Amino acid sequence: MHPFLYTLAADEPTARRIAATDPAAAFIAGGTTLIDLMKLNVEHPAQLVDITRLPLAKVEELPDGGIRVGAMVRNSDLANHMLIQARYPVLSQALLAGASPQLRNMATTGGNILQRTRCWYFRDTATPCNKRDPGSGCSALHGQNRIHAVLGASDHCIATHASDMCVALAALGAIVRIHGPSGDRALPFSIFHLVPGAHPERETALQHGELIVGIDIPRLPFATRSVYLKVRDRRSYAFALASAAVALDIRDGIIRDARVALGGVATKPWRSQAAESALVGKTAGSAAYHAAAMAALEGAVPRARNAFKIELAKRTLMRALARAGALA
Numbered sequence: 001m002h003p004f005l006y007t008l009a010a011d012e013p014t015a016r017r018i019a020a021t022d023p024a025a026a027f028i029a030g031g032t033t034l035i036d037l038m039k040l041n042v043e044h045p046a047q048l049v050d051i052t053r054l055p056l057a058k059v060e061e062l063p064d065g066g067i068r069v070g071a072m073v074r075n076s077d078l079a080n081h082m083l084i085q086a087r088y089p090v091l092s093q094a095l096l097a098g099a100s101p102q103l104r105n106m107a108t109t110g111g112n113i114l115q116r117t118r119c120w121y122f123r124d125t126a127t128p129c130n131k132r133d134p135g136s137g138c139s140a141l142h143g144q145n146r147i148h149a150v151l152g153a154s155d156h157c158i159a160t161h162a163s164d165m166c167v168a169l170a171a172l173g174a175i176v177r178i179h180g181p182s183g184d185r186a187l188p189f190s191i192f193h194l195v196p197g198a199h200p201e202r203e204t205a206l207q208h209g210e211l212i213v214g215i216d217i218p219r220l221p222f223a224t225r226s227v228y229l230k231v232r233d234r235r236s237y238a239f240a241l242a243s244a245a246v247a248l249d250i251r252d253g254i255i256r257d258a259r260v261a262l263g264g265v266a267t268k269p270w271r272s273q274a275a276e277s278a279l280v281g282k283t284a285g286s287a288a289y290h291a292a293a294m295a296a297l298e299g300a301v302p303r304a305r306n307a308f309k310i311e312l313a314k315r316t317l318m319r320a321l322a323r324a325g326a327l328a
């Protein structure tokens, strides 16, 4: 681990000023991603700006019926918040499917959005990895790629995005709120995370020095009928091999609106508008759910060891839709 400076920021302007003036500074929130990667020598910021004292830990109702979540709201608090459980059960379920209770008590909303991939080569500095060391090559392409992506990948990187929470936020159409040296901005979740293309080292639209202050979750009344389903090697404390976040608006047996996002199989939280289109206007039931699964995985590219993920993701999505469809 490299030596680094540490500053406990008393307020947001201080945190942002330090981050903006030091190109090697990084914010630290719960530390559950960053400290691990520093110990592994994958990340080596020269300065840590601790943002845990910033007043960003509120969950508030917005006048239009949406919910504003501060970047420092801990994953446990968000999962167990009454408003989230009542209005967006898919988000609560996704959070509770992630990590362990101890980690969720530390992990924050902002940090979860920016967690790094669990590709084992990325975390092993003895192996080439374009994401960690641009231009060095991708060890997973022809290596152990059982856990890797079948959607959104490139010949430069096939790593999955690891977050459960982000899959639910993609389905809900969340907005990421950002304060930075060039002003404030709000980015839809769909464009916040980037697919790897030729530059897997660039994972999000966030610029250096920009602070995520929170997310807004738009009003979505039919999200009361929503489900997160995660399939993994162990029943707890494991990352998704495939997951699905779904919400269905069903009236008189017909699907009037739908939200679908996949996790564990793509390079970013993967909202599937193709699957949503396949559902809308159809009778709720297995034929529609099957059509949605086929649409969601159309164009998926398997590698030597992860072809099983295509069928697994289809079945995960169909099961999540069936569960949502069966809710009152």
Ligand SMILES: Cc1cc2nc3c(=O)[nH]c(=O)nc-3n(C[C@H](O)[C@H](O)[C@H](O)COP(=O)(O)OP(=O)(O)OC[C@H]3O[C@@H](n4cnc5c(N)ncnc54)[C@H](O)[C@@H]3O)c2cc1C
Pocket (backbone or CB within 6 Å): 026, 027, 028, 029, 030, 031, 032, 033, 034, 035, 036, 051, 071, 075, 097, 098, 099, 100, 103, 106, 107, 108, 109, 110, 111, 112, 113, 114, 115, 162, 163, 164, 165, 210, 211, 212, 213, 237, 238, 239, 240
């Ligand atoms: C053993 C283990 C198992 C796990 N299992 C799962 C799992 O099953 N599912 C899952 O989804 N996740 C899992 N996780 C990941 C966990 O959810 C993340 O580590 C956590 O959410 C990161 O949040 P944090 O606050 O600790 O981030 P930190 O480690 O503090 O920060 C992460 C990154 O975000 C940046 N950052 C943090 N906050 C901000 C901000 N407000 N603005 C700008 N930049 C910021 C930091 O600079 C850093 O680059 C697991 C982690 C571990 C260690």
Ligand code: SF4
Pocket (backbone or CB within 6 Å): 117, 119, 120, 121, 122, 128, 129, 130, 131, 132, 137, 138, 139, 140, 141, 148, 156, 157, 158, 159, 200
């Ligand atoms: S899949 Fe991406 S993160 Fe993994 S080794 Fe290849 S470039 Fe690195």
